[in-house]
Amino acid sequence: MGDFDYSVIFNNIPFLVDGLKVTFLLTILAVIGGMVLGTILALIRIAQIPIASWLAAAYVNFFRSLPLILVIFWLYFLVPLFLGRPVGSFYSVLIAFVLFEAAYYSEIIRAGISSVRSGQIAAGRAIGLTYPQTMRYIVLPQAFRSMVPVLLTQAIVLFQDTSLVYVVGLKDFLVSAELIANRDQRLVEMFVFVAIVYFVFCFAGSLYARHLQKKLAT
Amino acid sequence: MISISNASKWYGDFQVLNDCTTHVSKGEVVVVCGPSGSGKSTLIKCVNGLESIDKGKIMVDGDVVNDKKTNLNILRSKIGMVFQSFELFPHMSALDNVILGQIKVLKRSEDEARARAHDLMAQVGLSEHAGKYPAQLSGGQQQRVAIARGLAMDPIALLFDEPTSALDPEMINDVLDVMVNLAQDGMTMMVVTHEMGFAQKVAHRVVFMDEGCIVEDAPTDQFFQAQGSERAQQFLSKILTH
Numbered sequence: 001m002g003d004f005d006y007s008v009i010f011n012n013i014p015f016l017v018d019g020l021k022v023t024f025l026l027t028i029l030a031v032i033g034g035m036v037l038g039t040i041l042a043l044i045r046i047a048q049i050p051i052a053s054w055l056a057a058a059y060v061n062f063f064r065s066l067p068l069i070l071v072i073f074w075l076y077f078l079v080p081l082f083l084g085r086p087v088g089s090f091y092s093v094l095i096a097f098v099l100f101e102a103a104y105y106s107e108i109i110r111a112g113i114s115s116v117r118s119g120q121i122a123a124g125r126a127i128g129l130t131y132p133q134t135m136r137y138i139v140l141p142q143a144f145r146s147m148v149p150v151l152l153t154q155a156i157v158l159f160q161d162t163s164l165v166y167v168v169g170l171k172d173f174l175v176s177a178e179l180i181a182n183r184d185q186r187l188v189e190m191f192v193f194v195a196i197v198y199f200v201f202c203f204a205g206s207l208y209a210r211h212l213q214k215k216l217a218t
Numbered sequence: 219m220i221s222i223s224n225a226s227k228w229y230g231d232f233q234v235l236n237d238c239t240t241h242v243s244k245g246e247v248v249v250v251c252g253p254s255g256s257g258k259s260t261l262i263k264c265v266n267g268l269e270s271i272d273k274g275k276i277m278v279d280g281d282v283v284n285d286k287k288t289n290l291n292i293l294r295s296k297i298g299m300v301f302q303s304f305e306l307f308p309h310m311s312a313l314d315n316v317i318l319g320q321i322k323v324l325k326r327s328e329d330e331a332r333a334r335a336h337d338l339m340a341q342v343g344l345s346e347h348a349g350k351y352p353a354q355l356s357g358g359q360q361q362r363v364a365i366a367r368g369l370a371m372d373p374i375a376l377l378f379d380e381p382t383s384a385l386d387p388e389m390i391n392d393v394l395d396v397m398v399n400l401a402q403d404g405m406t407m408m409v410v411t412h413e414m415g416f417a418q419k420v421a422h423r424v425v426f427m428d429e430g431c432i433v434e435d436a437p438t439d440q441f442f443q444a445q446g447s448e449r450a451q452q453f454l455s456k457i458l459t460h
Binding site: 124133 | 263266294298303305306307309318323367
């Protein structure tokens with residue numbers, strides 16, 4: 001162990017922090033975007049609108065059948081082609097994550113909506129609320145409350161999955177660390193450090209999710 | 219005010235409502251009773267379109283409920299409904315339960331809705347509980363909040379679907395007292411219940427249902443004076459002997 005040189009970490013903190021910022025920014029934006037799109041997909045599926053519900057279901061099944069890394073890779077080439085101009089790897093990756101995560105969030109949210117008693121919908125409709133209003137004010141708030149732990153767990157998985165952006169060369173936390181590791185020939189130190197950082201954030205998140213789960217159960 | 223003409227409804231092959239005809243006039247209190255599975259809850263849910271009928275016609279305040287052109291949201295806002303299992307919104311305080319519909323459906327101002335909600339909470343005897351969440355209230359208290367929620371829409375009629383069936387015995391009277399007061403104030407009410415004491419006290423008519431049919435529809439006195447159908451008398455003797 002005497003060969004370890006941890007100064008490589010401390011000397012490069014600003015660079016690593018920049019990478020970590022990218023990882024966090026990507027995670028947060030993808031969670032928000034994925035949840036918004038996922039909620040829309042879930043609502044369309046539950047409303048049983050003839051063609052739209054089928055399309056939403058097809059969307060969900062399509063993205064859940066693809067490896068994430070493939071989606072990242074494809075979107076990196078497809079988005080600029082689609083828009084007719086380069087958008088940079090961050091945005092192409094963000095779009096890939098939002099599209100991909102929405103499929104998973106949609107299933108979580110659909111389960112959450114189904115867990116709300118049907119009598120609640122009847123009660124909302126009985127006071128004259130429209131179907132969308134009933135969803136907005138009665139069903140979704142209750143559904144989200146019961147889903148928070150699961151949504152958080154999904155966000156943790158997403159946080160780990162953002163490391164896949166290395167395939168398109170986006171400088172997230174892992175890629176930044178790898179660059180330093182190669183430049184300074186300090187592979188072991190850097191990758192141990194990276195593992196610890198991922199572990200600390202994910203473990204803390206899991207503990208919090210478990211805490212929320214317990215709190216909800218009481 | 220409410221008129222049900224030859225209403226029939228099927229769940230697949232099973233007929234839940236069989237050619238039901240009855241009415242509730244303005245200011246009238248009509249109690250609907252009958253054994254479980256007789257279709258009485260289904261019938262009352264058809265009145266505000268929470269369930270649909272397959273044949274016949276239901277009219278409320280001049281509008282045909284089972285007409286596609288009728289705006290059910292507007293119609294429902296004019297008829298309050300109280301459920302067996304209360305169905306208060308658990309993520310809102312009792313007061314906010316009473317406020318929500320006023321703001322979102324009737325477009326009242328926040329202040330106006332709040333003031334009205336406080337009045338109604340006082341009317342059902344729960345002023346001091348206004349800020350509590352449903353889970354912090356007893357069943358009887360929750361049901362009274364549910365009545366206040368219905369009243370907040372200034373309904374022309376109130377529907378009750380077994381409002382006391384899910385309550386502990388000692389709480390039933392608190393809810394019935396509120397309902398008796400409403401009846402005596404002239405509220406139009408259609409009440410599915412087994413509370414025959416309530417029926418005798420305030421109902422103008424009693425409708426007895428069995429196997430999807432309205433077997434009897436009689437003024438309250440007449441209904442309880444053993445002049446009715448054999449089936450209704452059997453039912454009454456079963457629930458009144460204890």
